[in-house]
Amino acid sequence: GDSVTQTEGQVTVSESKSLIINCTYSATSIGYPNLFWYVRYPGEGLQLLLKVITAGQKGSSRGFEATYNKEATSFHLQKASVQESDSAVYYCALSDASSGSWQLIFGSGTQLTVMP
């Protein structure tokens, strides 16, 4: 079945430094899955950060970017300069029409802590 892998459970970065959170996926669809990054701030529910549905394209939001790399089956999240307010849990996710259900599949999440 489909899966999403985030290798880092926790990442700590100093404010103003760059960030990359790795995400790779495996999808059984012969087409291309839709790829997402969700963010969960403390005490809140998950909210969509960005979405890309076309291979090769880049999504961006709030200074974060992620490029849909079909060859590498990756969708890494990057930010050039993080802020303390970016501290949150970040989830990579995909939805795939292969089963006809378009179920949303999540990675295990990466807890980002930004140090002042």
Next chain:
Amino acid sequence: EAAVTQSPRNKVTVTGGNVTLSCRQTNSHNYMYWYRQDTGHGLRLIHYSYGAGNLQIGDVPDGYKATRTTQEDFFLLLELASPSQTSLYFCASSDLRGGSDYTFGSGTRLLVI
């Protein structure tokens, strides 16, 4: 403002106890979902529904029942709670499956002792 509200925020129960988690959405969405989140795992789908009276089984349904009483309300029932069900539970709603319009609640933290 459209929202998904979960209650309670925190719950402690004993093994074998009976627990009901509540979720209400004001988004007029068709789909509602219950997920559990455990360390080292992504959100895993327990049950979902595409309308009042409908129930679909997710990926980890064992030990859980659910009921969609209205378009707004979706309940998750643990009739014989076990420590393995200690988790963070999220409810969500969406108009389409797999789209980008999922709205999540802020979660219910359940501890089964």
